Amino acid sequence: MLTSVALVWMATPAPSGASSPPLAAETPQPTPTPPGPLKADGGAPTTLPNAPLKSPEPPGAGNPTTSFPSSPPLVAQGMALYQNGCSSCHGILLQGQPGVAPSLIGVGAGPVDFYLSTGRMPLDNPREEPGRNQPAYTRTEINALIAFITKVGGGPPSPAANPAAGSLAVGFHQFVDHCAGCHQLVARGGLVVGAYVPALQQATALQVAEAVRMGPYLMPHFDAKQINQYQLDSLAKYVLWTRHPSNAGGWGIYNIGPIPEGIAAWFLALLALVLVARLIGERMTTE
């Protein structure tokens, strides 16, 4: 009965096609399922009070996945780490606790890697919003926890993104369509009601893929029909690019481009004119 949760993929209508039309012609995307607050089950049709917040979207058929090492010693190590660091909230059998933490049954490797590699878990307090932190576990320990949790809880494989296979222009369009409303244009953070939206300055390509497919916290998740593999690769490429945008003569005002810079230039020019006018004016009166 518990494992049935893993099978309940959300049937989201996904109209977006593979090729992006030019930016100006794009119609606003239908907002993905509105994310719910802490205990909400993200709209998944399930009766479990402590179901995973959202069932992560599996990678599309035939799309690349990320595999993590697993071996009996790794699973054993993961079990010990889990009992110490996670079971107080997520339950001894990954079943979660109503009002405290969601079940980890069926979440799969992606969310576990995402939450641990960005230092979001373990939380100190179940009521706080998970945020990026120094990871509490080493890479080996994270692999151990993934090995244990996926062995016991199952779930889809983790997605993958290869920025080299993507296109910056496609990534930019996808970002404008699906992400900029929350994460803003150059992938710096923003605010949505009730949540802090992190800047994407530190996210790796894999973390971008994981976040897109799972939708952490209030972020919506996107399946392979909404954002296909090529678009995902492109998004990762764009997000990584925003860290070192090739500087097209910017003044460092967020590299937002020539128009705002032009406006800034006007204000500076205006200021200069006023100063000059004052200087001239003062001289005239003293003469």
Ligand code: HEC
């Ligand atoms: C203090 C309680 C607490 C502890 C300890 C804790 N978690 Fe969590 N965990 C939560 C809460 C609350 C959420 C829901 C967070 C959210 O809204 O994004 C969560 C969410 C998660 C998710 C996402 C689940 C989903 O539905 O997609 C994963 C994966 C996860 N935790 C893994 C872990 C692991 C692994 C550990 C141990 C290293 C751990 N957590 C320790 C409270 C806790």
Ligand code: HEC
């Ligand atoms: C409704 C608002 C919203 C939208 C739309 C959204 N996000 Fe997010 N995103 C969030 C929030 C809130 C978090 C923080 C979640 C948490 O702390 O667990 C987040 C976290 C992330 C992270 C983790 C950042 C880090 O380094 O810790 C990545 C990567 C990310 N989003 C990428 C994307 C991409 C790519 C898109 C578009 C496909 C997108 N997001 C769309 C709200 C949003």
